Amino acid sequence: MANDSQSGIRRQIQLPLSEAVRISFQSLKIRFWRSLITTAGILLGIAFLVAVVAGAEISRSLKEVKGTAEIQTFMDEEEDTEGVSAQQIWLVVMSLIVCVVGIANSMLMAVTERFREIGTMKCLGALDRFVVELFLLESGFQGLAGALAGALIGLIATVLLNLKDYGLDLFWNFPLLRVLIVLFFACLIGMILAVLGAAGPAYRAAKLPPAEAMRVEV
Amino acid sequence: MASDIVIKTEGVVKEYRMGNNILQALKGIDLEIGRGEYISIMGPSGSGKSTIFNMIGALDRPTRGTILIDGQDMAKLDTFEVAWLRCNKIGYIFQSFNLITVMTALENVTLPMIFAGLSEKDRNKKGTELLERVGLGGRIDHKPDELSGGQMQRVAIARAFANDPSIILADEPTANLDLVTGREIIGLLKVLNEQQNVTVISATHDLKMLDVSDRVVYIRDGLVERIRNRDEIEIEIGTVGGH
Numbered sequence: 001m002a003n004d005s006q007s008g009i010r011r012q013i014q015l016p017l018s019e020a021v022r023i024s025f026q027s028l029k030i031r032f033w034r035s036l037i038t039t040a041g042i043l044l045g046i047a048f049l050v051a052v053v054a055g056a057e058i059s060r061s062l063k064e065v066k067g068t069a070e071i072q073t074f075m076d077e078e079e080d081t082e083g084v085s086a087q088q089i090w091l092v093v094m095s096l097i098v099c100v101v102g103i104a105n106s107m108l109m110a111v112t113e114r115f116r117e118i119g120t121m122k123c124l125g126a127l128d129r130f131v132v133e134l135f136l137l138e139s140g141f142q143g144l145a146g147a148l149a150g151a152l153i154g155l156i157a158t159v160l161l162n163l164k165d166y167g168l169d170l171f172w173n174f175p176l177l178r179v180l181i182v183l184f185f186a187c188l189i190g191m192i193l194a195v196l197g198a199a200g201p202a203y204r205a206a207k208l209p210p211a212e213a214m215r216v217e218v
Numbered sequence: 219m220a221s222d223i224v225i226k227t228e229g230v231v232k233e234y235r236m237g238n239n240i241l242q243a244l245k246g247i248d249l250e251i252g253r254g255e256y257i258s259i260m261g262p263s264g265s266g267k268s269t270i271f272n273m274i275g276a277l278d279r280p281t282r283g284t285i286l287i288d289g290q291d292m293a294k295l296d297t298f299e300v301a302w303l304r305c306n307k308i309g310y311i312f313q314s315f316n317l318i319t320v321m322t323a324l325e326n327v328t329l330p331m332i333f334a335g336l337s338e339k340d341r342n343k344k345g346t347e348l349l350e351r352v353g354l355g356g357r358i359d360h361k362p363d364e365l366s367g368g369q370m371q372r373v374a375i376a377r378a379f380a381n382d383p384s385i386i387l388a389d390e391p392t393a394n395l396d397l398v399t400g401r402e403i404i405g406l407l408k409v410l411n412e413q414q415n416v417t418v419i420s421a422t423h424d425l426k427m428l429d430v431s432d433r434v435v436y437i438r439d440g441l442v443e444r445i446r447n448r449d450e451i452e453i454e455i456g457t458v459g460g461h
């Protein structure tokens with residue numbers, strides 16, 4: 001009972017990273033369906049993005065190899081020699097917007113419905129930054145999972161679509177490196193968007209005095 | 219400060235701004251609470267009980283006035299010190315239990331111990347002991363939604379005692395419980411109060427609470443109306459806890 005003595009007020013308060021990871025992971029696991037919906041939002045955005053960009057890379061690669069003659073039909077649509085037409089740029093921008101809005105909305109909801117929990121954690125001694133840290137970890141996991149699954153699904157979709165057009169030539173001339181780079185950046189974008197989407201609301205919630213955070217009923 | 223006063227409030231005012239109106243929930247509260255006391259704060263709904271609870275518990279800041287804990291002015295503490303205070307010095311119990319729903323009873327009880335820096339082994343040992351003390355030894359792995367109201371409040375009590383606080387703050391801890399369960403919870407708080415010399419401050423409507431209280435503070439419209447000792451329950455002492 002060291003604190004029973006009038007030992008004054010100290011300042012050490014901690015949340016080891018391993019504990020933070022465990023808590024946020026568990027929190028995701030237990031709200032499995034809720035987490036899945038949030039993750040699905042990320043997944044769709046990234047799948048769309050990957051399908052469009054990786055699809056463009058694949059067409060470009062096949063065009064380079066096979067020359068223009070055999071894929072004349074596509075020349076009408078794809079005049080841009082970079083492989084990404086104006087229409088495709090539009091699609092990429094759209095898919096990014098869908099990503100940003102969808103992920104920000106999911107994260108805002110996920111944080112808002114947990115104001116009371118945030119207030120309680122602060123009553124138990126959590127610093128504001130522990131709260132933010134827990135939410136960033138959660139959203140990071142969701143971002144990573146959603147983006148990986150989305151990238152995979154997007155890739156499979158685009159391969160299937162191109163398989164129809166190019167047949168097995170697709171596999172012999174597959175632009176593996178460039179597609180991997182697309183996948184990598186798509187995952188990165190997904191994670192960054194998820195974390196940014198959660199950071200704003202989580203920071204705002206963490207700054208509230210606990211009494212106010214706990215008053216919020218959702 | 220070698221006095222036995224744990225909490226002292228001086229002219230505590232809390233105003234809430236609602237649009238253009240200012241609502242004074244507390245209009246100048248002066249209180250002195252001694253170490254190991256069991257204090258009940260009584261008063262009609264809306265009189266400011268929860269508001270004073272939040273001020274004393276460092277869950278919100280007063281608009282004016284000072285609150286001293288062990289002689290330290292709370293307004294002068296930085297965020298780390300406030301967190302430390304909430305973690306180690308004060309245990310909170312709420313009407314609606316406020317357990318973390320995704321965590322088991324044991325995890326709820328050990329969460330404040332993580333912040334205080336205990337190792338996993340020590341946490342689990344101490345958490346299990348605390349849950350056994352409140353009669354939930356067989357339910358340490360249950361989630362809040364698998365427990366009854368009374369059991370949830372017991373978990374909350376065990377959690378409030380996690381880091382051996384010197385002050386327990388309870389805001390209507392029995393309001394969501396039936397008569398018998400309410401009495402058990404009050405008895406449990408009293409036992410812990412006596413065994414550990416913990417100061418218990420409880421806002422309540424519950425007349426059962428009077429039996430165990432050392433003093434009862436009646437507040438009305440944001441002011442202390444009167445304070446009574448348990449054995450002098452008919453005699454008015456005045457509006458300021460005197461020494």
Ligand SMILES: Nc1ncnc2c1ncn2[C@@H]1O[C@H](COP(=O)(O)OP(=O)(O)OP(=O)(O)O)[C@@H](O)[C@H]1O
Nearest residue numbers: 234236241243261262263264265266267268269270
């Ligand atoms: N966050 C807030 N914003 C605006 N007004 C508030 C806020 N919190 C409390 N009040 C007002 O302050 C007054 C005191 O409220 P408080 O919650 O302290 O009452 P109480 O004594 O705990 O009541 P009850 O017994 O119903 O819990 C009330 O008039 C209430 O409407």
Ligand SMILES: [Mg+2]
Nearest residue numbers: 267268269389
């Ligand atoms: Mg109240």
